Amino acid sequence: MLGRAVTFALVGLEPRRVEVEAHLRSGQQPSFSIVGLADRACQEAKHRVRSGVHSALLKWPERVITVNLAPAALRKEGTGFDLAIALTLLAASEQVPAVRLAQHACIGQLGLDGRVRPVAGMLAAAEGAARAGIERVLCPAESAGEAALAGVEAIGVRHLAEAVGYLLGHDAIEPAAAGESRRAGAQLPDLGDVRGQERGRRALELAAAGAHNLLLAGPPGTGKTMLARRLPSILPALSPEGALEVTRIHSIAGTLPPGSGLVAEPPFRAPHHGASAAAVVGGGVVPRPGEVSLAHRGVLLLDELPEFPRSVLEALRQPLEDGVVSVARVGGRALFPARFRLVATMNLCPCGGRGDSRIECTCTPARVSAYRDRVSRALLDRFDLVVAMPRPRAEELASSSAEQSATVRERVREAASRLDHETPRRRPSASELLDRAVDRLPLSGRGRARVARVARTIAALAGSAEVLPEHVAEALSYRSPAELSRS
Amino acid sequence: MTIGRIRRGERGYPALLGQIPDPPASLWIRGDVDPALLGETSVAIVGARACSGYGRSVARLLASGAAAAGAVVVSGLARGIDGEAHRGALAARGATIAVLGCGIDRDYPAAHAELARAIVAAGGLVVSEYEPGVEPAPWRFPARNRIIAGLAAATVVVEARERSGALISADFALEDGRDVLAVPGEITSTLSAGANALLRQGATPATCVGDVLEALGLDPRAPGGDVPDDPGSAAVLAALAAGAGAGTADELARATGLAAGDLAAALALLELAGAVAVEEGVVRSTIAR
Numbered sequence: 002m003l004g005r006a007v008t009f010a011l012v013g014l015e016p017r018r019v020e021v022e023a024h025l026r027s028g029q030q031p032s033f034s035i036v037g038l039a040d041r042a043c044q045e046a047k048h049r050v051r052s053g054v055h056s057a058l059l060k061w062p063e064r065v066i067t068v069n070l071a072p073a074a075l076r077k078e079g080t081g082f083d084l085a086i087a088l089t090l091l092a093a094s095e096q097v098p099a100v101r102l103a104q105h106a107c108i109g110q111l112g113l114d115g116r117v118r119p120v121a122g123m124l125a126a127a128e129g130a131a132r133a134g135i136e137r138v139l140c141p142a143e144s145a146g147e148a149a150l151a152g153v154e155a156i157g158v159r160h161l162a163e164a165v166g167y168l169l170g171h172d173a174i175e176p177a178a179a180g181e182s183r184r185a186g187a188q189l190p191d192l193g194d195v196r197g198q199e200r201g202r203r204a205l206e207l208a209a210a211g212a213h214n215l216l217l218a219g220p221p222g223t224g225k226t227m228l229a230r231r232l233p234s235i236l237p238a239l240s241p242e243g244a245l246e247v248t249r250i251h252s253i254a255g256t257l258p259p260g261s262g263l264v265a266e267p268p269f270r271a272p273h274h275g276a277s278a279a280a281v282v283g284g285g286v287v288p289r290p291g292e293v294s295l296a297h298r299g300v301l302l303l304d305e306l307p308e309f310p311r312s313v314l315e316a317l318r319q320p321l322e323d324g325v326v327s328v329a330r331v332g333g334r335a336l337f338p339a340r341f342r343l344v345a346t347m348n349l350c351p352c353g354g355r356g357d358s359r360i361e362c363t364c365t366p367a368r369v370s371a372y373r374d375r376v377s378r379a380l381l382d383r384f385d386l387v388v389a390m391p392r393p394r395a396e397e398l399a400s401s402s403a404e405q406s407a408t409v410r411e412r413v414r415e416a417a418s419r420l421d422h423e424t425p426r427r428r429p430s431a432s433e434l435l436d437r438a439v440d441r442l443p444l445s446g447r448g449r450a451r452v453a454r455v456a457r458t459i460a461a462l463a464g465s466a467e468v469l470p471e472h473v474a475e476a477l478s479y480r481s482p483a484e485l486s487r488s
Numbered sequence: 489m490t491i492g493r494i495r496r497g498e499r500g501y502p503a504l505l506g507q508i509p510d511p512p513a514s515l516w517i518r519g520d521v522d523p524a525l526l527g528e529t530s531v532a533i534v535g536a537r538a539c540s541g542y543g544r545s546v547a548r549l550l551a552s553g554a555a556a557a558g559a560v561v562v563s564g565l566a567r568g569i570d571g572e573a574h575r576g577a578l579a580a581r582g583a584t585i586a587v588l589g590c591g592i593d594r595d596y597p598a599a600h601a602e603l604a605r606a607i608v609a610a611g612g613l614v615v616s617e618y619e620p621g622v623e624p625a626p627w628r629f630p631a632r633n634r635i636i637a638g639l640a641a642a643t644v645v646v647e648a649r650e651r652s653g654a655l656i657s658a659d660f661a662l663e664d665g666r667d668v669l670a671v672p673g674e675i676t677s678t679l680s681a682g683a684n685a686l687l688r689q690g691a692t693p694a695t696c697v698g699d700v701l702e703a704l705g706l707d708p709r710a711p712g713g714d715v716p717d718d719p720g721s722a723a724v725l726a727a728l729a730a731g732a733g734a735g736t737a738d739e740l741a742r743a744t745g746l747a748a749g750d751l752a753a754a755l756a757l758l759e760l761a762g763a764v765a766v767e768e769g770v771v772r773s774t775i776a777r
Contacts, residue, residue, distance in 0.1 A: 200737040203748035219769060349768055356541075356768045361677065366537045366567045370599060389769030391736050441760055459749065474753035474760075482766065 002026075004093030007106045007135060008085035009126040010077055013288050013328065013335025014249055016129025020071045021082065023089040028065035035086070037070030039077045040287075046080065049111040050087045056115035057162040062094040076330075078287045081120040084109035084139065087161055088168070097168040105156070106130035107139045107164075108148075115161040119144045122253040124245070127151035137176075139164055146180030146262050147252060150245065180262020189234040189266075193405040194227075197393065201228045204388045204479060206409055209235045210416040211458030214321070214343040214383055216306070216481075219390030220357035225346040228390075232300050232344055233269040234406035237414040243298050246338060250297055254290050268299035270341075274308040281309075282316045288328040288335035293320045296341035306345040307375040314380055317343075321383045343383070347376065356391040385451045386479040416461040425460040427453070427468040434470045438477050452476045491592055491620060492517040502526035508638040508664045512617035515635075516592035519608045525583055526613065529704055530560035532636045532661070533576075534654040535569025535646035540679055542734070543569055543647035545765045545772040546671055548576035550644060552762070552774070553697030555582020557706045562587065562640045564632060565600050565614070569646045569654070574607055579762065584612040585639065589632035591622035633657040642667035642703040644694050648682030655682050658691070667703040669694040715763045720746060720754035725763065728773040736769055 004023040009016045033047050054061050068086055070077050085107040092099040108126050110118040119141040127138050127148035137154045145157025154176035158164040166172040195202065201217065205228055208215040215232075217225040239247060248264045251257045257264070272281055272292045283291030293301060303309060320326050324340035349355035350369045354362030364372075381387075419425075427435075435456075439449050453468075455476035460468040494500050495514040500523045505511050517523055531554050533547055551561045551573040561577035563570040565586040577584035586607055588596065592614070595601035604614050617635060618628070633653060637643050637660035645668070648654040658668050670691040673680020687693055694700055701708050715721070727743035728735060735743070741751045755771060758764040765774045 197738055199741045199748035200752065203752070356770075361679070362538075362540075364538070369538075370567075389766075391769035393736055393739060438756075438760055463749075471750070471753045474756040475749050477756035477760070478752040478766075482768075 002093045002095070004089040004091070004099060004102075006085040006089040006092065006102055007130075007133075008082055008108055009106060009129040010075060010081075011122045011125055011253060012075075012330070013337055014125055014253060015335070016125050016132070017075055018129060018133055019075070019077065019082070021085045021089045022069045022071065023086070023093040024067045024069070025062050025064040025090075025093050031063040031065060033066045033068075035068045035070065037073045037077060038075065039070055039082075040079070042080050043070075043077045043082055046083045046086055046111075049080075049083050049113060050090065052113040053083070053087055053111040053115040053161050054090070056113065057160065057165065059091060059096055059162070059165065060094065062090060066090065079120065080110040081108050081122070081126070083111040084117060084161070084164065087111060088139075088164065091165060097165055101168050101170075104135070105137045105139045106133075106135045109139070109141045109144075109158075111161060117141045117158050117160060117164065121255040123147045124150055124249045124252045127153050127155065128249070139167075145177030147248070147257070149177045149179040150248065150263055189406070190231050191234055191406045192231045192409055193403050195224060195231065195403055198224055198228060198390070201225075201388055201390055202404075204386045205232055206235065206413060206462065207455060207458050207479070208232060208342055208344065208386055209409075209413040210462055211385075211420065211455065212342055213385035213455060213458065215345070215386040215388070216381075216384040217344070217346045217388055217390055218349055220348060220355065220360070220392055221353045223390045223392050225390055226304055229302050229304070229344040229346055230269075230271075231406065232302075232342065233267055235409040235413050236267040236299070237410060237417060238265050239267055239298055247298050250290050250294050250337065254295055256295060268296055269302070270296040270299070271302040271304060274303070274305055276313065278310070278313045278316045281313050282320065283326045283337050283339075284328045288330055288337075290337045291326065291339075293317065293339040293341060294326055294337040297338045299341055301341045301343050303343065303345040306347045307372055311375065311377075314376065318379060318383070345384070348372075349389075356389065358392060381481050382445075382447055384481060385455050387481045388479060389482065412462060415464075416458065419461045419464075420458065423466075425457050425466055425468050427456070427473075428470070431456070431468050431470045431473045434473045438473075442477070442480070443483055444480065448480055452480060455479055489518060489593060492519075492523070494523055500524070500526065502639055504641065505635065505638040508634060508660070510634065511638065512635060514617065516616050516619060518592055518604075518614040523613065525560055525585065525611075526615075526639065528560050528583075529558070529706065530562050530585065530640045531700060531704055532562045532640035532643040532657060533569070533573035533646060534563055534633075534636060534643065534657045535683075536648050536652055536654060536679060537566050537568035537570075538679075539568040539647045540677070541767045541770050542673075542772070543679065544572045544767060545774060547572035547646045548579070548765060549774045550646070550671075550694065550697055550700055551576030551584075552580035552582070553708075554700050554704070554706075555580040555584065557697075557701050557708055558582075559701070559704055559706055560585055562636055564589070564629075564636055565596075565604060567597055567599065571600055571603060573646075574603060577612075578606060578610050581610070583610070586612070586614045587632055587636045587639070588614065588616035588618070589629040590616065590624035591618045591620045592616040593620040594622070594624060596624040629653055630656050634660045637661040637666065638664055640666065642669060642700070644669040644671065644700055645683050645686055645691075646671045647673060647679050649678055650681045650685065652682045655686070658686055667692060669700060669703055671695075715761050716754075716757045718754070718757075720744075720750055721758050721763075724751070724754050724758060724771075725773065728764070728771065734770055734772040737771065740771060
């Protein structure tokens with residue numbers, strides 16, 4: 002007797018259709034084996050499925066059971082196949098109708114008590130089902146809202162018995178509605194808390210509007226991190242397709258709280274400098290998105306940039322350039338999108354005294370240059386905006402009350418959509434100024450392109466259809482200062 | 489790299505250097521260049537390797553002012569003040585001489601290899617009394633300093649701690665009977681202790697480019713480049729003059745009432761014109777008073 006069900010495995014973000022087949026035959030010794038390149042967690046499905054079937058008060062077929070996961074060449078990883086395996090066995094032993102089962106994709110992990118537990122990557126798997134023309138997905142109840150985002154009928158079940166009851170037609174289950182989007186905006190730290198720092202705030206606004214990478218350099222305690230943490234609060238909400246993409250990644254990484262729906266706000270990630278290259282960039286035996294992918298369409302904050310291991314910083318260059326992380330695996334390549342705004346902070350020297358008029362720097366020139374050398378020129382080149390934040394000599398005047406994030410966000414949204422629709426063109430006089438600057442300043446070809454890019458953003462923020470000389474001039478002031486690339 | 493050599497007594501050996509008590513037997517010269525520069529009016533600008541942003545910008549200001557007025561700037565290619573002095577002269581499209589404390593073919597410090605190339609490319613000289621292959625060693629640097637002081641008509645100490653190598657250069661200059669100038673520094677800063685001590689002993693205060701030019705007997709020249717005269721730039725320059733000649737961007741924004749973006753644009757134009765220098769977030773006026 003043969004049973005069949007469909008489920009989906011993920012290679013990176015890519016769903017792959019997996020056919021689960023169960024064959025039962027008589028034999029002297031009842032047994033249960035799973036074939037088809039199943040990994041450890043997947044092999045353990047045997048125990049969960051057996052206990053689950055018993056707990057659901059269903060009959061365990063005391064036969065020689067072989068479960069095959071096809072295609073056999075694809076590595077099956079994880080616990081999401083449990084539900085499909087259990088239901089295939091039940092179909093093979095004629096406890097659920099095979100025809101009805103074939104109309105569903107089944108995704109979920111089983112508990113020993115038969116409970117159906119959520120698994121990571123529900124959205125991507127459900128999208129696989131939608132793409133394969135399977136309209137219904139049997140899935141854990143907690144993930145049903147997430148699965149419904151893919152445009153399938155998501156049938157959420159809490160227990161294996163509930164799934165069986167549904168397939169037998171005893172119980173009707175309403176397809177879940179697509180998960181509500183979360184708006185975390187209210188809890189984000191607000192730019193209104195930052196006193197002074199006019200230049201830093203301006204650079205933050207430019208970084209938000211033009212998706213530029215921003216480096217804040219200055220002595221400790223001048224508010225670099227405080228400012229950087231407020232970048233998410235001035236980013237416009239994600240576009241619908243952007244939100245789906247971000248949700249997909251976070252679902253696979255398991256960073257979504259259960260029951261949550263679409264992620265509508267740009268994500269914010271701030272890995273500690275002790276994080277490994279695999280954690281930051283992604284990878285591993287089972288390819289998983291790293292921090293750069295979790296920050297996709299959002300913000301990646303690297304606080305104390307020079308403290309990160311060189312290997313991590315160098316590994317960042319590929320995603321910064323390509324906007325995607327590619328992890329080569331035996332079964333193919335896993336691609337994770339990683340287009341993020343990088344915000345980094347650093348001191349001007351190891352002791353932190355430089356740029357602080359109250360403290361005398363005690364670092365030798367060799368120590369200072371060793372510290373700055375930790376950030377390679379190639380990486381420094383990826384920052385469109387570099388802003389020094391020295392300690393103000395006079396106490397900040399409690400001048401006009403600072404602008405709130407909501408106000409800035411509105412400006413950013415307008416500028417970003419203007420940049421999306423039409424790139425402002427440079428007026429000839431602006432190009433002349435840029436040429437003169439390249440001639441007079443230590444500005445590389447890449448530096449010139451960076452300045453031109455920032456100037457476009459400044460023009461868009463000013464609501465100007467053209468890039469004017471003053472826009473180029475302002476952009477020039479955010480170029481990477483010579484002192485960071487030499488001592 | 490082609491290397492030349494001038495022995496003492498040969499034509500081209502700098503006359504001023506010949507007058508010191510212990511002139512080098514020969515000078516090695518990097519590149520295939522005319523050593524006539526060695527005989528021109530020159531000023532040594534020296535100071536600490538570990539220097540402040542103030543020290544850097546003063547070194548640059550004095551060097552570019554002196555170079556613009558036609559003086560050759562002599563220094564030791566070290567990090568910090570020395571490097572800024574060379575760069576200041578290059579920025580003013582002037583000539584500068586770097587005196588090494590190691591073999592003529594060595595780039596020391598390695599970080600300044602590019603600077604050394606730029607000096608030669610701009611018609612300046614890299615010289616040493618040591619033949620190719622001699623390693624840099626701590627005891628060779630005081631000997632190098634006697635050449636720096638010996639080549640120059642005057643020596644300016646920009647920033648020096650109490651036991652700085654720059655003070656050794658000043659001592660040599662005094663022994664050679666040359667002018668010694670020192671840039672006054674904050675009395676609370678150990679970085680300025682050496683320079684302030686020189687002033688107490690009677691060195692000439694170097695408070696502007698004019699002081700240096702006077703010591704060299706040169707006429708000051710108007711600062712090169714056109715200082716932008718738009719209202720934004722004028723406001724920034726006025727705020728800098730009213731303050732201590734320096735300020736952070738945020739302080740200037742408040743003093744001028746300009747929005748952060750407009751201020752940034754004004755600063756960039758001023759920097760391009762050479763009227764201000766921005767380092768580690770502090771803006772300094774570099775227009776000679």
